[in-house]
Amino acid sequence: MNYPSRLIEEAVNAFSRFPGIGRKSALRLTLYLLRQPGEESQQLAKAISDLRSKVVYCSSCHNISDEPVCRICASKTRDKGTICVVADLRDVIAIENTGQYTGVYHVLGGLIAPMEGVSPDQLKIQSLLDRVASGEVKEILLALSATMEGDTTGFYISKKLAGQPVRISTIARGIAIGGELEYADELTLGRSILNRVPFGG
Amino acid sequence: MYLRRLQLNNFRNAVSRDYVFEAPVVALTGRNGAGKTNVLDALHYICLTRSYFNSQDQQLIRFGEDYFNLTAQIEDEGEEYKVFCAYQPGNKKVVKLNGQDYPRLADHIGRFPVVMIAPTDLNLIHEGSDERRRFIDMLLSQTDRDYLLALMKYNKLLLQRNTLLKSWAQERKLDKALLEVLDEQLAPLNRLIYTRRAALLDQFNPVFEELHLEICQGHEKAGIQYESGFHQGDAATLMRQGVQADLEAGRSLTGVHRDDFVFTINGQPVKKFGSQGQQKSFIIALKLAQSDFLGMLTGKAPFLLLDDVFEKLDPQRVASLLQLVGQERFGQILLTDTDRGRVEAIFRHTGAEVQYIGVSS
Numbered sequence A: 001m002n003y004p005s006r007l008i009e010e011a012v013n014a015f016s017r018f019p020g021i022g023r024k025s026a027l028r029l030t031l032y033l034l035r036q037p038g039e040e041s042q043q044l045a046k047a048i049s050d051l052r053s054k055v056v057y058c059s060s061c062h063n064i065s066d067e068p069v070c071r072i073c074a075s076k077t078r079d080k081g082t083i084c085v086v087a088d089l090r091d092v093i094a095i096e097n098t099g100q101y102t103g104v105y106h107v108l109g110g111l112i113a114p115m116e117g118v119s120p121d122q123l124k125i126q127s128l129l130d131r132v133a134s135g136e137v138k139e140i141l142l143a144l145s146a147t148m149e150g151d152t153t154g155f156y157i158s159k160k161l162a163g164q165p166v167r168i169s170t171i172a173r174g175i176a177i178g179g180e181l182e183y184a185d186e187l188t189l190g191r192s193i194l195n196r197v198p199f200g201g
Numbered sequence B: 001m002y003l004r005r006l007q008l009n010n011f012r013n014a015v016s017r018d019y020v021f022e023a024p025v026v027a028l029t030g031r032n033g034a035g036k037t038n039v040l041d042a043l044h045y046i047c048l049t050r051s052y053f054n055s056q057d058q059q060l061i062r063f064g065e066d067y068f069n070l071t072a073q074i075e076d077e078g079e080e081y082k083v084f085c086a087y088q089p090g091n092k093k094v095v096k097l098n099g100q101d102y103p104r105l106a107d108h109i110g111r112f113p114v115v116m117i118a119p120t121d122l123n124l125i126h127e128g129s130d131e132r133r134r135f136i137d138m139l140l141s142q143t144d145r146d147y148l149l150a151l152m153k154y155n156k157l158l159l160q161r162n163t164l165l166k167s168w169a170q171e172r173k174l175d176k177a178l179l180e181v182l183d184e185q186l187a188p189l190n191r192l193i194y195t196r197r198a199a200l201l202d203q204f205n206p207v208f209e210e211l212h213l214e215i216c217q218g219h220e221k222a223g224i225q226y227e228s229g230f231h232q233g234d235a236a237t238l239m240r241q242g243v244q245a246d247l248e249a250g251r252s253l254t255g256v257h258r259d260d261f262v263f264t265i266n267g268q269p270v271k272k273f274g275s276q277g278q279q280k281s282f283i284i285a286l287k288l289a290q291s292d293f294l295g296m297l298t299g300k301a302p303f304l305l306l307d308d309v310f311e312k313l314d315p316q317r318v319a320s321l322l323q324l325v326g327q328e329r330f331g332q333i334l335l336t337d338t339d340r341g342r343v344e345a346i347f348r349h350t351g352a353e354v355q356y357i358g359v360s361s
Helices: A006-015 A023-035 A039-052 A089-098 A126-133 A148-160 A186-194 B038-050 B120-125 B129-141 B145-171 B176-216 B237-248 B276-298 B315-325 B340-346
Strands: A078-085 A103-107 A138-143 A167-170 B002-011 B014-020 B025-029 B070-074 B081-085 B094-097 B114-119 B221-225 B260-265 B301-305 B333-337 B354-360
Touching: A006 A023, A023 A039, A078 A089, A078 A126, A089 A103, A103 A126, A126 B340, A138 A148, A148 A167, A148 B145, A148 B176, B002 B038, B014 B038, B014 B120, B025 B038, B025 B340, B038 B070, B038 B081, B038 B301, B038 B333, B114 B276, B120 B129, B120 B276, B129 B145, B129 B176, B129 B260, B129 B276, B145 B176, B176 B221, B176 B237, B176 B276, B176 B315, B260 B276, B301 B315, B315 B340, B333 B340, B340 B354
Parallel strands: A078 A103, A078 A138, A138 A167, B025 B333, B025 B354, B114 B301, B301 B333
Antiparallel strands: B002 B014, B002 B070, B070 B081, B081 B094, B221 B260
């Protein structure tokens, strides 16, 4: 594509690096910015540069945070005896939105996948073991994707924790709330039958 | 199951072809390169959404065109079905039954069973063990969902494990706990795949042996012998004992991915000792057994596609073959041959109703 201005071309190049943004969308965003008051671009630029320069990771759970210790870890009302292990920040947000969890988190930063070059030492697994070794933790709740990588990561962590006086649990897998039984995939349905629970319990 | 009509557009060398079928046996005759095999492959594609010969959809498009499509009218248990398949590079493959999309392509595969016998099938005997594993895996996967899922998971885990072993070979770096975790997941899959393969052969071999006897009119006993490291003992134990060797080799040496299926006649490997005629009969019996087996499991006799089978077969075997496939348990037959006279002569005394279609490019 030929652009009338080198400045536009540079902006398009920058935007099109974002996931899910092609060159046409990038051009639309660029033209949108040009039509807006100048302050808006200033604010956007500041937000982006602050994001990169000021963001820190919680020293305890590795969640993205504004402070050295994140709000969840610093909270007095959260139960420090339960750690929910998740792959990344999006999972923390999803679980927080449920309003059902009162413990703290541990963000691994991904799942074990040797083929994609992700080995256990690239994830925050050792620091999880250190947190457990400090003695305060009673339960580890694995909230990982129901994929092979999620399973491997879960097995790996439980192997590393063997012998520690800590309970290891995993989130239940089964039929979605409000889901029609006939549309459930067979694997999920089969597993739900194998792992059935007492009614009302 | 009856194929009533088949239309090809830009499929391989066909610009636009439209065939109407009216008999339980259809003979497509014409010169080499006229496009007879394309008709068989088109039906194979309709049934299994892939070519028998070519794994790449792109290569099935007629040269210079940018798409192909196929339409088949199939009658099954009194109902008319219209199957439409289309492919254009860059877009998802389209498969429709009576104008409706499938939520998953896998739901279509196996709906209309098909078995092809082609000259390239001799590769099953001569090529490496992966060809034979694929044959057995296809047979099992179509009828055993647990097996298919286990196999898919196994292959993925194996890739992960081999990556780990390779990094040890290259960098002398190994996370032992991770290797153990992968092995603990692989062991039960090894056990399941091994058991199901063994059980399949127990069922399959008698069917196969009987069909082979009928084709040869002889006393040669054909069979498939399962070779697996797990005959020696439990998967977990053998995998543990093999870890050191795996590390040295930089890949996994123990597991069902190393299994082989040895084709034998009277206990001797066909690959080494079988004559050309014996090898051909072996393959034909194997494919007929596959058809028979699929028929038993799906309740439908599969379409039988015979590509250039008669030309290289002696009259005695041709006669036994025809007697067999004329039976009710086999489905509609589509066959190709360069020589119409030969086909007419072959079918003259069978009483079978044969439709002849001349194919020219």
